Amino acid sequence: xxxxxxxxxxxxxxxxxxxxxxxxxxxxxxxxxxxxxxxxxxxxxxxxxxxxxxxxxxxxxxxxxxxxxxxxxxxxxxxxxxxxxxxxxxxxxxxxxxxxxxxxxxxxxx
Amino acid sequence: xxxxxxxxxxxxxxxxxxxxxxxxxxxxxxxxxxxxxxxxxxxxxxxxxxxxxxxxxxxxxxxxxxxxxxxxxxxxxxxxxxxxxxxxxxxxxxxxxxxxxxxxxxxxxxxxxxxxxxx
Numbered sequence: 683x684x685x686x687x688x689x690x691x692x693x694x695x696x697x698x699x700x701x702x703x704x705x706x707x708x709x710x711x712x713x714x715x716x717x718x719x720x721x722x723x724x725x726x727x728x729x730x731x732x733x734x735x736x737x738x739x740x741x742x743x744x745x746x747x748x749x750x751x752x753x754x755x756x757x758x759x760x761x762x763x764x765x766x767x768x769x770x771x772x773x774x775x776x777x778x779x780x781x782x783x784x785x786x787x788x789x790x791x792x
Numbered sequence: 793x794x795x796x797x798x799x800x801x802x803x804x805x806x807x808x809x810x811x812x813x814x815x816x817x818x819x820x821x822x823x824x825x826x827x828x829x830x831x832x833x834x835x836x837x838x839x840x841x842x843x844x845x846x847x848x849x850x851x852x853x854x855x856x857x858x859x860x861x862x863x864x865x866x867x868x869x870x871x872x873x874x875x876x877x878x879x880x881x882x883x884x885x886x887x888x889x890x891x892x893x894x895x896x897x898x899x900x901x902x903x904x905x906x907x908x909x910x911x
Binding site: 683685715716718720722727728729730733734737739771773775778779780781782783784785786 | 827829835836837838839842844848850852853854886888891894895896897898899901902903904
């Protein structure tokens, strides 16, 4: 149950696009299409942004998109806005009814 | 509207026990998969336990044998019994629901309750 690997931080200017990677293994991301992404603002609970690799819940902006290749999942945010500044976490099903999160990425909007 | 409200956190000495509660509304706990997820101060999220609608329970290795997840269907409540607490169990504990049709993703979260393990 090792944590998924995410970059500690990424940054971008308003209007730009950024991508956050999430690297796991053949036991989690590589074996399942059960990857989700969460946005967390300081002092708040996480919010689901992407599920099943690339699906968006109702109400989440289409500026958020997800993908997966092999053992790595990615979250792309296009048209960056100030309110996108937050921490982002990936999560994958890891078999045997367990889940594993990434270490988190702090997004700074310059 | 789905709502989850945690309670029961506080300051506890190493080796002690604490029981967290999560009051659910807007859905039935016994029909859902509900997990506990924790976040140490300044750190990332860590999944620690789930209870399925069938009643089966599963744990992360870090808490297996020390924590017990349970539910009370009559009260629509979820619990986390935490025994043999260690300093590194200090965290905000969230209960989170896996929404139907969301592929194991957590679509609803509580606001969290802080557990501090210190002497």
